[in-house]
């Protein structure tokens with residue numbers, strides 16, 4: 001990657017002032033609360049990097065966890081969803097993403113995870129000048145959707161979310177995270193994760209939703225970035241590397257932040273993987289959009305109650321980092337990454353229980369779910385939460401059911417056929433509590 005702007009040093013003239021209003025003054029619209037002690041984050045400190053260099057995280061258990069992604073566990077436990085067949089499908093789903101990640105290991109690169117996706121041709125020498133940024137944005141979105149992007153938004157480059165350093169496996173420590181100059185725009189792309197697989201969480205089988213998300217993301221990001229390069233502009237596609245995806249996705253208008261620390265979108269809820277492209281193609285920016293998630297999470301704590309590692313907070317947003325794997329100076333609901341990853345290592349697969357149980361995870365192609373979300377964003381949110389509880393919206397699909405062809409469970413995916421006989425007393429109680437009543 002061409003090097004120009006070092007993101008690790010002090011302000012370079014375009015650095016956002018800490019505690020500032022964000023690009024274009026979007027912090028208020030995005031619901032961001034950035035405090036004076038804000039400090040940019042280094043990728044060296046995220047839990048995955050720490051599982052390489054930090055003895056308080058790295059252990060025989062974490063080593064085995066990673067090894068299972070190369071060789072399926074055959075004799076681990078008989079549990080439904082953790083058989084050799086489940087590991088086989090999970091690891092196959094990761095295969096394309098793994099090919100890119102391992103392609104340049106000899107150059108100390110892990111494309112898509114610690115380094116940007118670099119398997120690209122150079123930009124065309126002649127630039128095609130668009131009639132207007134509006135036109136190039138519309139064309140970009142049309143191309144991206146055609147290439148398979150489920151969601152796409154554009155925001156201004158915001159250095160606050162760029163990692164100060166990357167993690168070098170060879171050095172077991174930091175390496176530079178340099179971006180070329182003038183990449184003023186960030187395109188954020190969302191890839192929906194497979195609903196049936198997510199419904200089986202926690203299981204090795206549900207990990208296939210993650211792998212598939214990354215493999216599809218890599219292909220879409222590379223193709224869209226190459227399109228931009230063919231127009232004569234710079235484009236750097238990135239999956240988990242380079243910058244924090246969540247604040248960028250919120251600024252680009254993809255969705256709102258939830259208690260479980262994930263972006264919730266009106267189209268897929270939190271069942272989404274995020275990628276981004278840094279570019280100098282002239283583009284117009286989307287605005288953050290809110291649809292009632294924050295107020296809903298204030299009443300709901302289903303993810304916090306369901307998390308087996310108690311990593312998700314029950315209370316108010318806080319500004320203290322829980323450990324060295326948390327960013328400093330942002331008031332938000334924060335997940336304990338050490339605890340979450342500890343659970344993954346124990347079950348030898350990633351977890352997505354918080355995605356499965358979130359009432360916003362539903363099939364929005366169904367009209368009753370679109371109605372549910374419209375009402376969940378109003379004062380009827382308490383009622384909508386209880387309705388989802390009552391109808392078993394967060395239920396787990398047994399992996400053996402998935403293997404026999406069932407891909408949904410509960411009313412959020414299919415029309416509810418067998419609703420329990422109407423209990424008029426409980427309905428009266430629901431209305432009596434009012435839409436804004438306490439959560440469950």
Ligand code: B12
Nearest residue numbers: 046047240244245260261262263273274325326327337352
């Ligand atoms: C490392 C990591 C993890 C680690 C460790 C996190 C850590 N603290 O080190 C663990 C194991 C916890 C993890 C788990 C999961 N992850 Co993860 N993770 C990442 C990764 C690669 C880096 C994030 C990071 O550096 N965190 C370290 C610091 C910054 O963490 P933090 O202070 O707690 O901040 C978190 C949030 O509060 C938010 N955030 C950070 N700064 C700011 C600022 C503002 C203003 C706001 C509002 C939010 C915000 O982002 C951070 C995400 O960890 C990102 C990809 C990326 N580059 O962003 C994916 C990512 C966040 N993970 C993702 C997902 C889906 C998951 C899982 C569901 C696993 C799965 N099966 O897919 C679980 C969910 C756990 C949970 N409820 O949060 C998605 C989220 C998509 C979405 N809908 O929002 C991402 C974006 C990956 C992707 N390519 O799509 N993850």
Ligand code: SF4
Nearest residue numbers: 307311340351353354
């Ligand atoms: S992924 Fe699992 S362990 Fe991690 S926060 Fe979500 S529910 Fe908890």
Ligand code: SF4
Nearest residue numbers: 258259297300303358
């Ligand atoms: S489960 Fe409830 S509290 Fe958690 S993110 Fe979803 S709506 Fe918010």
